[in-house]
Structure formats: C-alpha cells, structure tokens
Amino acid sequence: MRTWERLWAIVWKEWLQVFRDPSALLIAFVFPAVMLFLFGYGLSLDATNVRIGVVLEDDAPLARSFYRSLNASRYFDVQYYSSRLEAERALRDEETRAAVVVPNDFSSRVAHGELGAIQILADGAETNLALIVENYLRAAFAKWTSLQMRERGAAGLSSKVDLETKTVYNAAQITRYSLIPGSIAIILAMIGALLTCLVVAREWERGTMEATMATSVGKVEMFVGKMIPYFLLGIAAALGAAALSRYLFDVPFHGSTAAYLLTSGVFLLVATSQGVLISSTCRDQSVAAQIAVVSSFLPNFLLSGVIFEIDAMPKIVQGITYIFPARYYVVCLQTIFMAGDVWPLLLNQIGFMSIIGAVVFIAAVVKTPTRL
Amino acid sequence: MFASFRRVRRLFLKELAINLGMPKMRAVLIFPPILQLVMFAYAVSLEVTNVRLGVFNMDAGVESSTFLQSFCVKPVFKETVGYRSAQELKDALERREIFAGLVIPNDFSARVLGSGEPAKVQLLLDGRRANASAILGGYVAQITQSYGIKAAIQAADGGSVPTGPIARRWFNPNLLSRTAFMPGLICLLTTTVGLMVSSFSISREREMGSFEQLLVSPASPSEIVVGKMAAAVFLATCSALLTTAIVIFGFKIPLQGSFALMLGSLVLYLTSIVSIGLMISSASTTQQQSMLGVFLFMPPAIILSGFASPIDNMPHWLSAATVVNPVRWEMAIMRGLFLRDASLEKIGLCLIPLAAVAAVSLSAAGYMFRKRME
Numbered sequence: 001m002r003t004w005e006r007l008w009a010i011v012w013k014e015w016l017q018v019f020r021d022p023s024a025l026l027i028a029f030v031f032p033a034v035m036l037f038l039f040g041y042g043l044s045l046d047a048t049n050v051r052i053g054v055v056l057e058d059d060a061p062l063a064r065s066f067y068r069s070l071n072a073s074r075y076f077d078v079q080y081y082s083s084r085l086e087a088e089r090a091l092r093d094e095e096t097r098a099a100v101v102v103p104n105d106f107s108s109r110v111a112h113g114e115l116g117a118i119q120i121l122a123d124g125a126e127t128n129l130a131l132i133v134e135n136y137l138r139a140a141f142a143k144w145t146s147l148q149m150r151e152r153g154a155a156g157l158s159s160k161v162d163l164e165t166k167t168v169y170n171a172a173q174i175t176r177y178s179l180i181p182g183s184i185a186i187i188l189a190m191i192g193a194l195l196t197c198l199v200v201a202r203e204w205e206r207g208t209m210e211a212t213m214a215t216s217v218g219k220v221e222m223f224v225g226k227m228i229p230y231f232l233l234g235i236a237a238a239l240g241a242a243a244l245s246r247y248l249f250d251v252p253f254h255g256s257t258a259a260y261l262l263t264s265g266v267f268l269l270v271a272t273s274q275g276v277l278i279s280s281t282c283r284d285q286s287v288a289a290q291i292a293v294v295s296s297f298l299p300n301f302l303l304s305g306v307i308f309e310i311d312a313m314p315k316i317v318q319g320i321t322y323i324f325p326a327r328y329y330v331v332c333l334q335t336i337f338m339a340g341d342v343w344p345l346l347l348n349q350i351g352f353m354s355i356i357g358a359v360v361f362i363a364a365v366v367k368t369p370t371r372l
Numbered sequence: 373m374f375a376s377f378r379r380v381r382r383l384f385l386k387e388l389a390i391n392l393g394m395p396k397m398r399a400v401l402i403f404p405p406i407l408q409l410v411m412f413a414y415a416v417s418l419e420v421t422n423v424r425l426g427v428f429n430m431d432a433g434v435e436s437s438t439f440l441q442s443f444c445v446k447p448v449f450k451e452t453v454g455y456r457s458a459q460e461l462k463d464a465l466e467r468r469e470i471f472a473g474l475v476i477p478n479d480f481s482a483r484v485l486g487s488g489e490p491a492k493v494q495l496l497l498d499g500r501r502a503n504a505s506a507i508l509g510g511y512v513a514q515i516t517q518s519y520g521i522k523a524a525i526q527a528a529d530g531g532s533v534p535t536g537p538i539a540r541r542w543f544n545p546n547l548l549s550r551t552a553f554m555p556g557l558i559c560l561l562t563t564t565v566g567l568m569v570s571s572f573s574i575s576r577e578r579e580m581g582s583f584e585q586l587l588v589s590p591a592s593p594s595e596i597v598v599g600k601m602a603a604a605v606f607l608a609t610c611s612a613l614l615t616t617a618i619v620i621f622g623f624k625i626p627l628q629g630s631f632a633l634m635l636g637s638l639v640l641y642l643t644s645i646v647s648i649g650l651m652i653s654s655a656s657t658t659q660q661q662s663m664l665g666v667f668l669f670m671p672p673a674i675i676l677s678g679f680a681s682p683i684d685n686m687p688h689w690l691s692a693a694t695v696v697n698p699v700r701w702e703m704a705i706m707r708g709l710f711l712r713d714a715s716l717e718k719i720g721l722c723l724i725p726l727a728a729v730a731a732v733s734l735s736a737a738g739y740m741f742r743k744r745m746e
Contacts, residue, residue: 041690
C-alpha cells in the first residue's frame, strides 16, 4: 500500500468514529454557537449608561446647569440623592458605580475659575469601570467649565489646545467588536483541544492501539490521518462562528474570507496538533482530558489579549504569552474583522504561529507511538 | 449505622487514593492551580501601559515639543515615535506598530502663544482594542487639557495652575487590578479543581469496567455517592485553601471579612460544583462525554459570573439567568470578603441563593446517580 492509501484509511476510520459518536459533532457545531452567544451577550466592557449618584449641596443655577449637563450625557444614568450619606450608601450597596458631590461653595469656586470644584467618589472594586467613569466625569466637568467660561467671555482660562479624538476601525469604541472576534480564538482553541485530546489516549485505553500498530501505518501517516478529520470539523466551526458574529452580532467584517480561512487554518493546525500531542503523551484518557480542561480555557481566556492587555503584563508573563498561538490569532481576527486584510501584519502573525506549529508537530510525531 | 459509616470512609479513602495515587493525576491536581494563580495574578490587568505613541508633528515651534514632553508619563507611555506624513502614521497604526497617533498642525505653537482660537490636535486610536483605546483616550485628553490650561494661564498673567477634580476610590484606592481580580481568581481555579475531581469519577469507572465491581459491593448507591462527593469536596477545599493562603500571604492581599465565613461559603460552593460534576459524570457513558459536559458548563458559568466584566453590563434577560449560576454568588462572596469588607447580611444575601443551588444540584446528582445504578 502506498502512503496516501494508508493515510486515507486512517482518515476514513477517524471520520466514521466522529459520525458514530455524536459528542464530537456536538463539540464541533453546538458548542461554538453556545459559546459565541455567551461571549457576545455576557462580556462587555462598555461604559455607557453607568449608574452614578449626584448630590447637590449647592442649589444655585450654576450647579443645576452642571447637573443637567450630566443628565444629558449618554455615558451616565444619573440618580439624584439628597444627601452625601445617602449617595455613599448607594455606592456601598453597588446601586451606583460612582458619585459626584457638588459642594455648597460650588458656584463661588467655579466663578473663581477653580477646576476642582466637584468631588468624585468611585467604586474601586470595579477598577476598569472606575477608571473610565472618572475620566468621563473629569472630561464632562472640564467641558462644562470651558463652556461657562466662554459664555461669560472669560476666555483666559479655557484650554489652549482642543483634542479631536478619532477611534479608527471602531468609531464608537464598542467593546463587543473586539471581544467577539477575540472569543473566536478562545473557542477554536478549546474545540481543537477537545476534539483531539482523546484520540490517541482512547485507543490505548481500549486496546485498539495494538491492532493499529500491527498495520503498516507509519508515524507521520498516523498523526496526520488522525488530525485531518478534526481539522476539517474545526474549519466548519470557524466558518459558523464568523457567520454568527457577522449576522447575529453585527460585528463588521472588512477582510476577505480567504484571509480568514488562511489564518484560521494555520491556527487550527497548531491547536489540533497540540491536542494530539497531549493525547499521545498521556496514554490515559482522564489525565489527557484534565490537561485539556486545565490548559485550554482559562489560559486562552486570560492570556491571549482578548480581555486583558498583553502590553500591560510584566515581561515574564508577556514571554509566556508568546507560546500561545491564540495570542497571534486574536490579532489576526480583530484585524480581519475590523480593519481588513492588512497582509504585512497577518503574515507576521502567521509566521509566529507556524513556528509554534512546527515545534508541536515534530514533538507530536516523535511522541506518536509505534511500539507498545 | 456504624457499618455504613465505615463503608463511606472506605469509599472516601479509595477516591483519595485514585486522585492522589497516580503521579500524573496528582501533578495535574496540585501544580496547575498554583502555577495558574501566580501567572494569572500578573496577567489580569485592564490597565493600559507601555503604549507606543506615534506622532506626526507639522509644527516647527518649541511649544509642540514641550507638549509632547508632557506625554513622558511612565508607565502609561513607553516612547513616542515620529512619522513624516499622516499616511505613514496611519500605516503604522494599521500594522499595530503604535497604539495611538497624534497629529499636530503647523500652527500649533502660534495658536498656543496667540490669543485667538485654541490649537487643534488630532488623536487617532486603534479601535481594534476597544476598551484599552477608551482608557488611553481618557489619559491623552487629561494630559492635553492640563497642558492647554497651563498654557492659557502663562499667556494671561502667570499665577497658579488650578487642578482638576479629585477622585476618591473606595475599597481599592489605587485601582490595583491584582487586588480587584485575585479573589475572583481563587474562585475560578477552585471551580476547575472541583469539576476535575468529580466529573470523571463515575464515567472513568464505567469505561474501565470497575463500575460493576462497585455495584456488587455491599455499599448502597447513597453511600457510594456520599463517599465520592465527600472526597471530591475535601480535595477541592484543600486546593482552595492553598490558593487562598498564597493570595493572603504571598500576594499580601488581606482578607477583610471573617475566615470562617469564607471557609463555610467555599464548602457550600464546592458542594454545588461537585454535585454538578457528578451529574455530568452520571449522565455520560464515556470520559469524552464527561469532558464535553465540563466544557459545556464551566466556560459559560465563568463568563456569566461577573469575573471579567460586570453583570450589570449584560442584557436583562441574561443577568436574570445568572441567578442560578453558583459561580456568580461565590464570586460576589469572595470579592465581598476580600475587597468590600461586606457586612454579614450582604454576604448572607449571596449565601442563600448559593445554598439553594447547592441543595438542588445535590439532590439532582443523587437522583441521577441512583438511576444510573439501576
């Protein structure tokens, strides 16, 4: 028998196994849809309509004008509190995420050109929200004061520099647009591990490995043959995930399908090889499954740069993220979805993924058993 | 009664032996939680630091370089990189060589020194990283504002520079991500361990063929379930305590609430997690199916727990659904005890739904296991 015939035999055998155990199909088609749905609706770092409490200790027209300007903002959902104590209680009970106190000398301080006339209290337990809300409140107050200054002709104290901010690729800074493409990487990493981590260990435990070894199948044929069916299932899942992101969650898709398939294909090759490597190293299904559980979800969720910025991590942790193929794939996905086919960037990332893939592939082939 | 207790104890020890006796299994149970805790502790940060800022400066005057110097704020900005055209700047942004770009017009110095209209500076942010760009935009706006005010005062008559509003942060004054996220991390890692020690415990025996031996043993189904359960909760609680100790003593994040309350909530929480694991295990015939079950439960439960993003940000129907998610309640308790110095009654409000979830999942697990035995 020639190589391709043996390869085909292995592929066909695995393919039949996939279709006779419905759980693999469940992993490839139902699981990604459920996960994407949860990522899409469950994760959002947007800070719009944040509930803030406002206390007006000063009741003069100036203070009211500031209150109205806060109320008009799309960032805040303003709750009025009649005393500082009440606003503090609401903050403590997590009814609001921040409080603004307009002190009783507010009007006179604003008239004297003070820029610190309000006090801001924020819920530090929600660090991200606290930081963004503080920035919004400072900006809102600065904008309101310069407007007041200009109205009264006191141009001396309005800023000499106006900043016009333009967020390229995502003008409204909608965090879902970054999180959903990013989550495709996490989902495919999990699928790759889930589908393949048991393929070799299962044969050891069930004793069919011995039968396979008695055939003339070589190492590479065995490894590649076991990978191909799962790789194809992964590609199908990737296409489904892209369609859901585009049509259910309305994430813009500016790149080409070809670029998407190419980067996803490279990523899936690495992910499925990793799974087969785990499987051949363990020979024990429950250990292999536990390694897959431990290594695929949380590390990819936290270290791939989808939610937590890699640039902000310490050097050592940044170094660790380089061995996660998801890190490169996230960059590709966010670029293909939001910016388009930026080939210099994509090829760079594909290069890194290929290096990891080559190492894993060699390790997996070496570890693929041919003897008992 | 005594005989029953002895049988449960035997089963308990047998489960411990399975989980701790195999070197690979033991390694998988002990090292990943510690390793992941330490690694994730440094990774979970929503701060924006080490930004490379691209600049296209058309202004020849001194003012623009003073303005750019005000961006030498470590650790937010790493360096500024000059570009010779707006197109070069855009290309660099597109290739992610820089995270943000500033375009300074040629009349910048003239307008800053003059008395007319303010200078107009454009900031380009990379929207592919939406949350980080929102935060960075805030920083740049503040720096620009304070520079612009300073320039205005100098142009007028000198005098002191007024400062902006002061913000006081409760619970976490310096907004340290690690302080905010680590209590939640304990919860996540504990969840993984709890599921690992329970969800394979029945399907493994079925696949290995030892389940039948268990069936013919004198132990009754309830004794078997209690033995498996107790061993799993015990192992997971030990792991949780180890993780908590590292957080308190290694990372110096103090536990502000009561230790007994935390331990009680952990045991209650792990009872519900282990019950869910046993439910998954009784429902599956192979270990592959168990693993699928874990993956269908764990990631959704973690995403919907409020760990990475607040529950308020979800649509109403989804945040209402999180009521049945045990991770959500334990997350609130851990963060309450570590961060918010929450009162007993507030912790109690989370303990009640957690107890309800535990009771329901425990009886469901018992029912499913007994059905599986028949």
